Amino acid sequence: MRRIMVLGAGYAGLHAVKQLVAQNPNAEIMLVNRDPYHYDTARLHEVAVGRTDPSEISFNLRETVNPGVTVVIDEVTRIDHDIRAVELRRNGLVFYDYLINALGGASSTPDVPGATGNVLPLITLNDAMSARSHIERVLTDYHLSQNPYDLRIAVCGDGFSAVAFMAALLYQLPGLAKQFGVPAERMEVHCFASNPKPLYRFDPKLTEWIMEYLGSRGVVFHANSRVTHVEPGAVFVGNQTFHANTIVWATGIRGSQVVPVSGYAQKFSRVIVRDDLSVVEADGGWPREFVIGDVSAVPNPQNGRVYPASAQLAIQQADCAAANVLSLMQGGRTFRFVFRPYGTILPLGPHSGVAQLEDSRGNYTRLKGAKVRLLINRMNKYFRDSIV
Ligand SMILES: Cc1cc2nc3c(=O)[nH]c(=O)nc-3n(C[C@H](O)[C@H](O)[C@H](O)COP(=O)(O)OP(=O)(O)OC[C@H]3O[C@@H](n4cnc5c(N)ncnc54)[C@H](O)[C@@H]3O)c2cc1C
Known part of the structure; x- marks a missing residue:
């Protein structure tokens, strides 16, 4: 029997598996994932600030995925396209059709000297749980140390995940201060933005509102302040030093570490894909392979710029990749991927948010405040329904 192998049980991988199962192909479907569970990446910031329990944003794969799917819990270390095999850390080579x-x-920490090990990235569920326990530890330390840097949190990054994290954190801070007996008024949140302001390319009116929302709640913005290196308890912007005993790293992602060792054409470890999501080298070489989700780089045909990574993009790519595999298996051709964005929805703590919604004609609607929360709940439900 032929084998369709899906690597990664995030939104992209699980939605692809769901679509494949629905078509009941005459093939084994094998899902490989490093952890025995899926986590909702778009909600990691909630866990990091201690608002949401990890169990609320994760589920066990073997209990949830269709029992007809072979679930392998192992780490992919390399892909050998020529012999059509994936190398797994414990199980060795496993072949696919x-x-x-x-x-x-993966985190961009290796790009900045000293960042690895001294900052808290927010890429995996383990990262989010580490961030949470780190914050709780420094607040506990403050009693003995009376060190003001224990009450200072530096957030490096100015994109959506940095903003979502800061907004969630601001909401939690009074409760954390009370719980750990530290003076809430002395706690500080600093944002290091490499651009003149956060969300530099987002809707200017909504960005202004977000700046006001965060600024009025105490966030100090450091504009044009790209962090150049990190040491324990300190970030450096050029030759300026800034001390903080919690440093959160939300500077964007690069693709999986598997990419550079597997011979792909890549940009920041994201695989550049063709318009049917097959890989660029596939001319006669790797035609039975599709790359989707955050590990892929999909150029927008209108301007050539790579679409920003998002769960909605990952889910739509999974539809296309699953359809392409099934079509190839039946001797058919592949389909072109067309992204239909519905816009951007950004949570700001548990009760607020902003949204820039896009209709099929490319017209935008802006929303902000409490009413966006309903949209966020719907979006999270849509993400979950897409994968289970
Ligand atoms: C804080 C935050 C907030 C976000 N908010 C939004 C939002 O509001 N809306 C939105 O659309 N997007 C949002 N995003 C982006 C969105 O979460 C990602 O684009 C989406 O998760 C990508 O899905 P994916 O399946 O490609 O990758 P992931 O969800 O990262 O899944 C990858 C899977 O592969 C596994 N894996 C990785 N390496 C290996 C390996 N070597 N071997 C085996 N398994 C491996 C991982 O464990 C994981 O299960 C947010 C992201 C973050 C970090």
Whole structure:
């Protein structure tokens, strides 16, 4: 029997598996994932600030995925396209007939000297839980140390995940201060933005509102302040030093570490894909492979710029990749991927948010405040329904 192998159980991989199962192909469907569980990446910031329990944003794969799917819990270390095999850390080489690579993103910490080990990235559920316990530890330390840097949190990054994290954190801070007996008024949140302001390319009116929302709640913005290196308890912007005993790293992602060792054409470890999501080298070489989700780089045909990574993009790519595998298996052709964005929805704590919604004609509607919360709940439900 032929084998369709799906790597990664994030939104992209699980939605692809769901679509494949629905078509009941005459093939084994194998899902490989490093952890025995899925986590909702778009809600990691809630866990990091201690608002949401990890169990609320994760589920066990073997209990949830269709029992007809072979679930392998192991780490992918490399892909050998020529012999059509994936190398797994414990299980060695496993062969495939068709491959959907949905290995997601990795932290950009290796790009900045000293960042690895001294900052808290927010890429995996383990990262989010580490951030949470770190914050609780420094607040506990403050009693003995009376060190003001224990009450200072530096957030490096100015994109959506940095903003979502800061807004969630601001909401939690009074409760954390009370719980750990530290003076709430002395706690500080600093945002290091490499651009003149956060969300630099987002809707200017909504960005202004977000700046006001965060600024009025105490966030100090450091504009044009790209962090150049990190030491324990300190970030450096050029030759300026800034001390903080919690440093959160939300500077965007690069693709999986598997990419550079597997011979792909890549940009920041994201695989550049063709318009049917097959890989660029596929001319006669790797035609049975599709790359989707955060590990892929999909150029927008209108301007050539790579679409920003998002769960909605990952889910739509999974539809296309699954359809392409099934079509190839039946001797058919592949389909072109067309992204239909519905806009951007950004949570700001548990009760607020902003949204820039896009209709099919490319017209935008802006929303902000409490009413966006309903949209966020719907979006999270849509993400979950897409994968289970
Ligand atoms: C804080 C935050 C908030 C976000 N908010 C939104 C939002 O509101 N809306 C939106 O659309 N997007 C949002 N995003 C982006 C969205 O979460 C990602 O684009 C989406 O998760 C990508 O899905 P994916 O399946 O490609 O990757 P992932 O969800 O990262 O899944 C990758 C999977 O592969 C596994 N894996 C990785 N490496 C290996 C390996 N070597 N071997 C085996 N398994 C491996 C991982 O464990 C994981 O299960 C947010 C992201 C973050 C970090």
